Amino acid sequence: MTINSLFMRRALELAQHGRGSVSPNPMVGCVIVHDLGHSPTxxxxxxxxxxxYxxxxAEVNAIRAVSPADEALLPESTAYVTLEPCSHYxxxxxxADLLIAKKIGRVICCNDDPNPLVSGQGFAKLRAAGIEVVTGLLAEEGRALNARFFTFFEQKRPYILLKWAETADGFIGGVxxxxxxxxxxxxxxxxxxxRGEEDAILVGTTTARNDNPRLNVRHWPDTARPGMAGSPIRVVFDRALTLPRDLHLFDGSQPTRVYHNPSVTSPGDRPNLSYxxxxxxxxxxxxLHQQRIQSVLVEGGAQTLTAFLEAGLWDEIRLFRSTASLQAGVAAPxxxxxxxxxxxxxxxxLLVYRTFA
Incomplete structure (x- = not known):
């Protein structure tokens, strides 16, 4: 492993601390290293x-962490940043303006920012100021870290995670x-x-009716979602609007979006409930993309999960396989x-599958 890769891996490690707290912004880490003198230390x-959010x-927090005594070393230092520094207000x-003002010597990044408000302009600003810019270091790791962010901008839809639990003999539910x-x-x-790490959580009509889920994060109370409602937005695809109105989904405790066939008349929106x-x-x-939702955790049921799979609208599967057997029931996707x-x-x-290796 090169010394550059070592510092960038540290930046990637730092970036992950923002998971669940920064959306719709990307997770970004930054490490500032005094190294332009090519010292062995x-x-x-x-x-x-x-x-x-x-x-x-990340760059601001890294600069703030530099001691006043070390600020004079910044022109001889490299900023390892996992994503292109932003160039807009x-x-x-x-x-990018901060790095220029601090006269940083060099910037090394994993990826260009796919957001059209940045998209190369941050790098252009830095280069115009005479700062050396190196891109593409650990690019695959950088994209994997912010797969939701890249999917949102490049595919114009949220990142889709499919989650289910199945028995050893391949059933997801009982008879x-x-x-x-x-x-x-x-x-x-x-x-x-x-759930606390994603923007939205989705279930189908059968799961909503039979399980009556709350779809919150009550069993992970330390989840931090600044600027959000604590739990993700709830989503249900109730095509014919047949779900009983006394389900937890409709209790108004957290933002909920109910999608239905356009031919069906909705009962009208209420606080925290949109049709x-x-x-x-x-x-x-x-x-959901227009609502700036960058990720959706789909928790079932089998028909809903299969619909996403068959439509090719998924990015990741998280599958719990139990040692128990049912012998009969609802087959897993x-x-x-x-x-x-x-x-x-x-x-x-736990088995994790992705559309990309």
């Missing part, structure tokens, strides 16, 4: 990451779609953590994609 002057970006000033506890308590707690006509999954995802991770979660096995 490179030294980290400051580190930072984007901690929460609306707060200072949003909730915070441009990070007649009867709810059955398949995965263990550790898996259940992990799912609540995942949105959509003739297909693709139309629903287009609307057919797994697709590349297996990228496998680990034990209590008595269950």
């Amino acid at each position: 490179e030294r980290i002057l400051g580190e930072g990451w984007h901690r929460q 609306g707060g200072p970006h 949003g909730k915070t000033p441009p990070c 007649g779609a009867t709810p059955v506890a398949i995965s263990g308590p550790l898996a259940g707690r992990l799912v609540h953590r995942w 949105v006509p959509a003739h297909s999954l693709a139309a629903m995802l287009t609307d 057919q797994v697709r994609g590349h297996l990228v991770d496998q680990q034990a979660i209590g008595d269950d096995t």
